[in-house]
Amino acid sequence: MKPQDIIAGKTSLWIFGYGSLVWKPDFKYKRSKVGYIQGYKRRFWHGDNFHRGNDELPGRVVTLIEDDDETTWGVAFEVAGSQLEESLKYLNVRETVCGGYMTKMVDFFPEGEEQPSVQALVYIATSDNPLYLGPATSEEIGAQIAMSRGKTGHNLEYLFRLAEFMRRSCPHVEDHHLFSIEAAALTMVSYLLAAQ
Incomplete structure (x- = not known):
């Protein structure tokens, strides 16, 4: 699905973020809401050789994997008017060109x-x-994240900010995948510091 097809005839659009967008949207929006989508699980299964890693040592960032029994929590941003085209142009570079993402329309349920x-x-x-x-x-995954850095910053920042968002905005949600990787990364950091 191409951005021009998405915005055809629309005056506003919701954009769902489940990774770095939850704390760093970097585009103008009308309002935002915490909530979830169904049928997907968030996983650190995507490599990043630009923002959070490089060609020699790619970082790990999240993507969505289809799973009928799962839900993924995040933030949806409503963009309207001129924000619509501007936000999609920006996200097309941030996500699609650098990260290799496709776009899809999903049902978002506000909390x-x-x-x-x-x-x-x-x-x-x-x-x-x-x-x-x-x-x-x-x-x-935790070890790889602990060792990776890209043009936007350290891969650990990405992991810790996502975990912080979940604890602050969705304290009732147990994201085992995210929190187990956070614990593993912290263990690796402690090991690396002790070895210095």
């Missing part, structure tokens, strides 16, 4: 609201992408 879900645009890294790393143990 604690009785109103029905809204359609939201989401960026998903695909397994046929050259940067796609796939599954690994929490220890392996």
Whole structure:
């Protein structure tokens, strides 16, 4: 799905973020809401050789994997008017060009609201992408994150900010994958510091 097809005839659009967008959207928006989408799980299965890693040591960032029994929590941003085209142009570079993501429309459910879900645009890294790393143990992923740095910053910052968002904004949600990788990364950092 191309951005021009997404915005055709629309005056506003919701964009769902589940990774760095939850703390660093970097585009103008009308309002934002914490909530979730169904049928997907968030996994650190995508490589990043630009923002959070490099060609020699790619970082790990999250993508979505289809799973009927899972939900993924994040933030949806409503963009309207001129924000619509500007945000998609920006995200196309940030996500699609550098990261190899595809776009999809999903149902977003705002937290604690009785109103029905809204359609939201989401960026998903695909397994046929050259940067796609796939599954690994929490220890392996945590170690890789602890060692990786890119143009935007250290891979640890990405991990810790995402974990912080979940604890602060979704304290009732147990994200085992995320928190087990955070624990493994902290263990690796302690090991590296002790070895110095």
